[in-house]
Every structure is written in C-alpha cells, then in structure tokens.
Amino acid sequence: MNIMHRNDLKKITILSLSMFAILGLAGCNDSSDSKSKNVKSEQKVETAPLNGKFIPIYEVARTNENRVEENLWRSRKLLEDYTAEMNSFVNIPVDIKVVAKECKEANAFYDSETQTIELCYELGAEERKMFTEAGDSGDILDTELYQSAVGTLFHEAGHALIDVLDLKITGREEDVADQLAAYILTYNDEDKDYLLTVSDTYSLAAKRAKTLDDLPFYDSHSLDAQRAVNFLCYVYGSDTKNFQYLISDDLLNKERSEECEHEYNQIVEAWDFLLAPYFKK
Numbered sequence: 231m232n233i234m235h236r237n238d239l240k241k242i243t244i245l246s247l248s249m250f251a252i253l254g255l256a257g258c259n260d261s262s263d264s265k266s267k268n269v270k271s272e273q274k275v276e277t278a279p280l281n282g283k284f285i286p287i288y289e290v291a292r293t294n295e296n297r298v299e300e301n302l303w304r305s306r307k308l309l310e311d312y313t314a315e316m317n318s319f320v321n322i323p324v325d326i327k328v329v330a331k332e333c334k335e336a337n338a339f340y341d342s343e344t345q346t347i348e349l350c351y352e353l354g355a356e357e358r359k360m361f362t363e364a365g366d367s368g369d370i371l372d373t374e375l376y377q378s379a380v381g382t383l384f385h386e387a388g389h390a391l392i393d394v395l396d397l398k399i400t401g402r403e404e405d406v407a408d409q410l411a412a413y414i415l416t417y418n419d420e421d422k423d424y425l426l427t428v429s430d431t432y433s434l435a436a437k438r439a440k441t442l443d444d445l446p447f448y449d450s451h452s453l454d455a456q457r458a459v460n461f462l463c464y465v466y467g468s469d470t471k472n473f474q475y476l477i478s479d480d481l482l483n484k485e486r487s488e489e490c491e492h493e494y495n496q497i498v499e500a501w502d503f504l505l506a507p508y509f510k511k
Contacts, residue, residue, distance in 0.1 A: 280321035280508065282394070284313035289331040291351050296332055299354035299375075303330055306376045309349075312383050319414075321508045326390050328383070338382045340389035347386045354379060360434040374427050381428035384411035397504050408457060412464035413501045416494070422468065425461045432458035459486065467494025 286309030291300040303309065309328050326345050333350035336357075340347050354375055361374050388407030392399060399406045411428070415421045436454035462482045466473040467490035476482045482490075 280323050282322035282324040282326065284316040284322075285325055285327050286310050286313045287327055287329045289329060291332055293332070295355050296351035299351040299358070300330065302354070302372055302375060303379065306372075308376060308379055308383075312380065316387060318510055320391065320505060321510060322391070322394050324394055326394065338386055340386045340393070342389075342393045345390070345394060347383065347390055349379065349383060349386070353382070357431055360431070364434055374430070377424040377427040378431045380424055381411050381415065381431075384414050387411075387414075391505070395504075395508060399504075405460075408460060409464070409497045410501060412461060412494075413497055416464060416468040419469070422465050422473075425465050429458045429461040429465075432461070459483070463487065463490040464494050464497065467491040 288300065288304060288309065291297045309330055313328055324345055326347060328347045328349070330349050330351065333348065333352055336350060336352040336355070338347075338349045338353055357375055357378055358371070361371055366374060385407045388410035389403065391397060391410070392403060392406070412425060415424045432454040436458060459482060462476050463486060466476045466482055466487060470491055477484050477487045
C-alpha cells in the first residue's frame with residue numbers, strides 16, 4: 231500500500247484556486263470590512279503551522295482472543311505503515327494518535343476531544359469470526375483481516391481530517407469518511423483489493439440481519455449492505471474496464487453501475503479540492 235499524490239489533479243486544483251483568488255480580488259474594488267476579514271482569514275489558513283503527525287500506539291491486549299488480533303496487526307506493521315503513509319500524504323496542525331486497544335466492544339472511532347483514532351482488537355476478532363464462518367482460513371484470512379483494518383483506519387482518517395482541518399462538507403460525515411477511504415485506496419491499482427475486502431466485510435455483516443429490527447435505520451452510518459455496494463461502485467467507477475465483472479445481481483446492480491464513474495469522479499474532485507492546501511509537497 232502506497233499513497234501517492236494525484237499530482238496532476240492537485241496542481242490543477244491549486245492553480246484553479248489561485249486564479250479564482252486573483253480574479254476575485256482584481257474584479258472587485260469594494261474594501262468593506264467583510265471582504266477584509268475574508269482575506270485575513272485566508273491568509274491565516276495559509277500561514278498556520280502544520281507540524282502535526284500521526285503517531286502509532288499499540289496497547290497490550292489482555293484476552294487470548296484479542297491477543298490474536300494484536301499479534302496480527304503488530305506482525306503486519308499495521309499502524310506503523312498507516313501512520314507513515316498519512317504523514318507522507320497530508321499536513322496536519324496537531325498530532326493524531328492512532329491507538330490499537332481493547333475497547334470491550336467491536337468498534338473503531340475517532341475521538342475529537344483527544345484527537346485520537348482508536349481501533350479495537352474486538353473489531354478484528356468479530357471480523358475473524360465472520361470470515362471464518364464464510365470458509366476462509368490461513369494466510370487468506372489474515373490478509374482479509376489486515377486489509378479490512380486498513381480500510382477502517384482510512385475511514386477514521388476522514389473523521390480526523392474533517393475535524394483538525396475544519397473541512398466543510400455536505401452530507402453525512404460517515405458517508406464522506408467512507409469516500410475518503412475510497413479516494414485513497416483507489417489511487418494505486420494494487421490497493422483496490424483493499425476496498426473489495428472492505429465491501430466483503432460489510433456484505434458479511436449485512437447477512438447477519440434476519441429481520442427489519444436488525445437494521446439500524448436510525449444510525450448515522452449507511453446500512454451495511456449499502457456500504458458494501460457503495461465501495462464496489464467506487465472501485466468500478468475508478469476503472470470500468472477492469473472491474474466490469476463486479477456488475478451482477480449479487481454484487482453491483484447494473485442500474486447503479488451506470489452512475490459509478492460519475493460518483494467516483496465527484497469524490498476525487500471534492501477531496502482534491504478540500505485537501506489541496508494541505509498536500510505534502
């Protein structure tokens with residue numbers, strides 16, 4: 231896994247922003263307080279120190295079940311590689327701790343008060359059960375669990391960047407965070423398998439629902455089945471030729487697939503725009 235800048239798009243985006251600023255200032259002689267404040271605000275963003283780093287931290291698991299996940303994540307250098315990639319990808323104003331730990335629940339989340347991403351060993355243990363029940367084992371199983379954890383971390387990175395960079399978004403933040411994971415993991419062809427695994431994870435979770443009462447319609451996240459299809463759509467949209475096989479009644483509905491390339495391009499353009507001032511040079 232290797233995050234590389236979308237250099238051409240980034241340069242175009244930054245150039246567009248610069249031209250927009252120049253044209254806006256040249257085309258208006260109004261020196262009102264509101265415009266003056268806007269200019270000062272923009273200058274403040276540009277000059278603010280961005281010296282923060284993503285910091286990996288493993289806490290010791292106490293149960294045998296959780297130790298299995300801790301050992302896997304440590305052996306694969308999950309947090310080390312993830313934080314190294316994020317540190318080479320984007321500038322941030324504060325340190326963000328990325329902590330693998332026991333949480334007493336199968337979960338992962340970003341805490342804005344402590345600016346910490348927490349990845350629970352219990353989540354890995356729960357996903358291990360799902361993939362094992364589906365018939366996977368050995369190295370294949372470990373790879374699936376690793377790839378799913380990477381996808382989760384990039385989702386949480388979405389929440390973290392929205393918070394510490396004060397990014398302005400429309401739509402539900404959980405969906406936008408999913409889209410950041412797709413934005414990052416579709417840049418390199420070899421990383422797209424990670425998103426296919428993430429989709430499999432949500433698909434397996436969705437199959438556990440037996441009645442409408444098992445579906446949390448009230449939740450801020452999209453339903454597991456929807457998230458599974460969304461990730462397939464983003465992968466297909468990134469390369470409609472090589473991922474044509476995803477279109478089927480069991481995976482990606484043909485009607486939905488017709489909009490996937492457009493959806494994917496919207497995601498790329500939006501995140502390019504949002505992150506343009508913060509990309510590592």
